[in-house]
Amino acid sequence: MPKKCSDYIQDLNDYLDGEISPELCEEIDKHVGECKNCRLMVDSMKMTVKLCREGKSEELPVQLQDKLTSLLKKRWDEKFKSSQK
Amino acid sequence: MVRAVGDFTTLRRLKISFVYISESRLYFFLNHFPPILGLMSERELIARAKAGDFSAFSALIDKHKSRIYGLARKLAGNDQDAEDIMQDTFLKAIDKIGQFRGEAAFGTWLYSIALNEGRSLLSKQKWTELQPVEAYLPSGGSSDMHSEQAARLFDWKDPHKLLEQEELRAIIDNAIAELPYQYRVAFLLRYSEELSIKEISELIGESVAATKSRVLRARLALRDTLSSSFEVKYAKKV
Ligand SMILES: [Zn+2]
Numbered sequence: 001m002p003k004k005c006s007d008y009i010q011d012l013n014d015y016l017d018g019e020i021s022p023e024l025c026e027e028i029d030k031h032v033g034e035c036k037n038c039r040l041m042v043d044s045m046k047m048t049v050k051l052c053r054e055g056k057s058e059e060l061p062v063q064l065q066d067k068l069t070s071l072l073k074k075r076w077d078e079k080f081k082s083s084q085k
Numbered sequence: 086m087v088r089a090v091g092d093f094t095t096l097r098r099l100k101i102s103f104v105y106i107s108e109s110r111l112y113f114f115l116n117h118f119p120p121i122l123g124l125m126s127e128r129e130l131i132a133r134a135k136a137g138d139f140s141a142f143s144a145l146i147d148k149h150k151s152r153i154y155g156l157a158r159k160l161a162g163n164d165q166d167a168e169d170i171m172q173d174t175f176l177k178a179i180d181k182i183g184q185f186r187g188e189a190a191f192g193t194w195l196y197s198i199a200l201n202e203g204r205s206l207l208s209k210q211k212w213t214e215l216q217p218v219e220a221y222l223p224s225g226g227s228s229d230m231h232s233e234q235a236a237r238l239f240d241w242k243d244p245h246k247l248l249e250q251e252e253l254r255a256i257i258d259n260a261i262a263e264l265p266y267q268y269r270v271a272f273l274l275r276y277s278e279e280l281s282i283k284e285i286s287e288l289i290g291e292s293v294a295a296t297k298s299r300v301l302r303a304r305l306a307l308r309d310t311l312s313s314s315f316e317v318k319y320a321k322k323v
Contacts, residue, residue: 006219014297040239049304071176072143072179075176080137
């Protein structure tokens, strides 16, 4: 019985992330080459990850860093002073 | 004779490059960390922190705070919640530092705290329940069932060319924020933090198969949400 599009779905992530056997990879390549729906699916799944990776690097803002340090120091002193009693 | 000269030159080169590397490394440390703490291994820093040395704990946190903030920002989707998750993570780390046994890397341990803090803080958020997997599949013509429920498929082209950068960013952030928490975590750890499926499965305490399936469903659901947003936006632009 020939495979349907949905038979490939469980393997699509491994296929896209390059973690699949060469045989299965070839089989999916062939199907995607012939099936427009699966090609659109694969292209947009790739783009989904690409777009999500693009976000700006989330550097910790400086004022937040200072706030964090004093907050942690306070908690630290509470913890270690009380344990020394 | 020629060979001997060649060997000698190679040796000299090796020696020179060795000295160069260690100098630049030393230079890097002296500039980026306080002199002594900066040269300590993570293990030494942890031992000192457990003994009550705050500067050692600070040095540990310094190495990880940007990554934890970045993860919190993506998990939360907004600055305020991200700040809370990050702060709660490090406060919890202070409370629990005595329990850290070093089975996992310190960074992984912080991740697991951050994921828990994120879950409790974001539990009030409303997110869309995911549909059955079939709803995200291409219909593939007559041989497939569920065609009435099939995925939205059209050519996305390059969204950067069709949408403003800010508009695109908002669509993506919203789509991620709509994912149920455990799917959002799986997706972000895999594709933002670049962890392996095995690492994620250990972190979230699920089997490799369950982790794989969660990452796949998250990706399919996200693709579907983006697809419907793009369809609406592209239609308006034409
Ligand atoms: Zn197909």
